[in-house]
Amino acid sequence: MTTAAILVIGNEVLSGRTQDANIAFLGKELAALGIALTEARIVRDDTDAIVEALNALRRRHAYVFTSGGIGPTHDDITAAAVALAFKVPLSRNAEAVRRLRSRYSADDLNAARLKMADIPEGAELIENPVSQAPGFHLDNVFVMAGVPRILQAMFDGVKGGLTGGPPQVSRSLTLLVREGDLADGLTALQNRHPQVEIGSYPSFTEGRSLVTVVARGADAAMLDGVMAEARTLAHSLNAAVLDG
16 A cells, blocks of 8 residues: 655644644645645744754655645744755755746845755755645655645646546445444454444434444445444344434
């Protein structure tokens, strides 16, 4: 299985001021490409923390995506941290400058905005059709903006070059049952189908205990079989099947 990770960078996410939307987006998009997003980390705007996390993730996964920290302000340190992680210089990229000039007037393209053209040497630029300030791609690391709309546009430009496997699909079943009553049966179901990822997600609605059983994998027919077994388990517990 081809795996990927995302490194979310930003004090504003950890403080709760900003709610991350990029993990969910990448999880769905990568699954459609047959790439499993298996790890996500969130770190502060701290060079050492970014370098440590990035080096760990890029050795463990086929792809690493970062979000945040490539803007014009003092706390946008991602590009410099990536250069440090790869032990390469950070330098002003002429093509990145050209793209910024297409967006900003000469008066508006100040030193702070030009900072967005500082790219680790050897990196390839990632197109940004929204605001022109590019991301970049170095080895298996894709450095993108934190703003969801921009990250999504950047990802659209790079996903064609990613190599995965069969698309990951899912099936779900919602049962009127307590999760603890379902636990042993789900353990046995998972043991019978180790190649399928089976999860259970409890919720409480109008005083009722509900559990949604989700099966994920690349073989749709196998997932249908797992759901059939989950229905049989529900019937053995006299648990109503609400949907799925």
